[in-house]
Amino acid sequence: MIELQKVTKSYGSSHSEAVKDISLKVAEGELLALLGESGCGKTTTLKMINRLIEPTSGTISVKGKDITSLDPVTLRRQIGYVFQGIGLFPHMTIAENISIVPELLNWEKDKIRERTAELLALVGLEASQYKNRKPAELSGGQKQRVGVARALAAGSKIMLMDEPFGALDPITRNELQQEFSKLRQELKLTVVLVTHDIMEALLLADRIAVMQKGRLVAVGTPHEMMSLKDDPYVSSLMQTPRSQFEKLDQLLDRKDAGHE
Amino acid sequence: MPAMSENLMRQLQLLPDYLGSHLLITISALSLGIIVCLPTAIAVTRIKKLRWPVLSFASVMQTIPGIALLALMVPLLGQIGFVPALVALFLYSMLPILRNTVTGISEVDPSLIEAARGLGMTSNQMLWKVELPVALPIIIAGIRTSTVWVVGTATLSTAVGAKSLGNYIFSGLHIQNHTSVLVGCIAAALLAMILDSLIRLSEIAVTQRNAFKGGLAALGLIIVLFGGLSSYAFKFDSSESRPIISIGAKTFTEQYILSDLMATMLKDAGFNIDTRSSMGSTILFDALKNGEVDCYIDYSGTIWANHMKRSDTKSADIVLQEMTDWLKEKHGVLCLGAIGFENTYALAVKKGLAKSLELESIADLSKHSPNLLIGSDYEFFSRPEWFAIRDNYNLNFDETVSMDHALMYAAIDANRIDVVTAYSTDGRIAAHDLVILRDPKQALPPYDAVLLLSPQAAENKNLIKALMPIIGSINNQLMQQANMMVDIDKEPTQKAANYLAENIIE
Known part of the structure; x- marks a missing residue:
């Protein structure tokens, strides 16, 4: 569905390469997590897929087509995009925010209205209650639901997500992650998710691509990542969830012991 | 009330x-x-x-x-x-x-x-x-x-x-x-x-x-x-039938009265008029040159010093003649003639001060000037007349204060300044108990009030005929009376203009 071949992005002098020689494939219906520390090039990689950033070299294709052959605006309207800042437009109502892309695509008014109600229901917001509100009246979790609805509005099957749940409190984050996981399986979405949260990557992704200093270090399923021993960076990354699991186990054990 | x-x-x-x-x-x-x-x-x-x-x-x-x-x-x-x-x-x-x-x-x-x-x-x-x-x-x-x-x-x-x-x-x-x-x-x-x-x-x-x-x-x-x-x-519509004569006026009492007087005379003669008052002095002259204002009253000394850039002093007749010729040749402006009064700059002091310091002429001021303050309007201290009297009479005032003309009299009343540069037709000279100091060296140029017409208006025989009665008909005393009506008695300028009109027709 999405394929990157030897993609490099450098800024100014060729010495500062944000992304170096990345090749990746994302299959249809797959959720690929791009995992790494901040500044590792994961967001740059994501933004090259919908041409918010143009690569210095290499090719990217979406649905088998080289994206440089497509008009960037048309391309972006076909790809859902959700990011941490959400970017709901404060002067528009919730319904208007969701219907932006359908309107850009000149859908009929009735169809847009129907679609908006359908999407609000899909992300768990009561349409009659929320459609005429302004973003400022919503909680962080509700805003992000609207952000997801907006990205899905035109029926695109591909979603790019940049730290979408990063700014939410742990309970809301967990709830949204679960719901999103269900949603994307129902809709058979192909998703590229950028995150620095190892747990999020492990829980949501079909495959994880680990990046470090602009390079792709390893790609594999969550299971493969946990058992990968030969790459020191990846195994040090996985050390964090591992020790968290161990700590949790201990806590649970001790609690059980107390009952006995 | x-x-x-x-x-x-x-x-x-x-x-x-x-x-x-x-x-x-x-x-x-x-x-x-x-x-x-x-x-x-x-x-x-x-x-x-x-x-x-x-x-x-x-x-x-x-x-x-x-x-x-x-x-x-x-x-x-x-x-x-x-x-x-x-x-x-x-x-x-x-x-x-x-x-x-x-x-x-x-x-x-x-x-x-x-x-x-x-x-x-x-x-x-x-x-x-x-x-x-x-x-x-x-x-x-x-x-x-x-x-x-x-x-x-x-x-x-x-x-x-x-x-x-x-x-x-x-x-x-x-x-x-x-x-x-x-x-x-x-x-x-x-x-x-x-x-x-x-x-x-x-x-x-x-x-x-x-x-x-x-x-x-x-x-x-x-x-x-x-x-x-x-x-x-609506006003634009109704006025299209008759030509509009535009009357200009500068920013002081006498000018408002005289523009009202001209307006009355022209209305009586069947002209449709438009008054543009409170205009800057040089702006008004420029407007007359290019015909946007048809007529206004100026002063020979102003034209002489500001526009002809002359710094020498000649007798009133010669200044008037040379100015009339210069206006005609240079700008096509017609000087219809002198109105009759002279509104010159004059140095004035309180009667009491004149008595105690024995001041009669500007010459008497020279030895006292280092202890005195002089006040004038905004432009006077940068005008050639000031340099002329300062240098001719060797004046060296403690301080020169520029202020609005209308405020000078209040300032000398309150003893904030000692000498003012009054306009000689100003009704307030008498009202505020001031005396004008003579100018024996004739350092100040003559300021005969003159009626100027734009090049276009100069061709208009009916207009000239209608305005002609003003020429030579208002003397210093009459103008001072009219000014006093407005400045002291707070009468509307139109009333003072009517007073002038009644006294012109003799």
């Missing part, structure tokens, strides 16, 4: 004319400002290189005092009235609109821009759907600031020959008619507040998408525009 309300009624009768003109200038300048500045500001946010030059230009325009900017437009555009006022006020309106629009757009949250791009908006769609709506409150705030400034500054367009609410203020200040000043200030303030509120209401209507409020704002704007401009437009 009846006198007060009579005065107020008289002032309010002028309101449709002044307010209509004021509103027309203000709305035109603001519309032009918005039409030019919004696209420019948007271009500035797209092309960063433009930012510095555009905003600097607007800032510089803003730092020029309003009155100077207006006055500069007259020689630059070669005309007086509506056009220079419009251009100056337009330049004045630019900065808040430009700066707020640029700031508003460039401070739109970057995450909104990223979202807009990510959703697939084109650069144009981003501008109209995101950047402008999000920046709207800041843009509107700029337009509102501009509106208030322009309404206020438009009062100064009186000085370049465009009628405005400033006519109340200028003439009121000069003839000490406080009702007139207040009417002008209150009308301008109300106009500013009403326009400001209507713009605010439109903004609320847009952001809340409230059709009722939008309709209300539109209705308010229509009422203000039609109410303000209708009398004005």
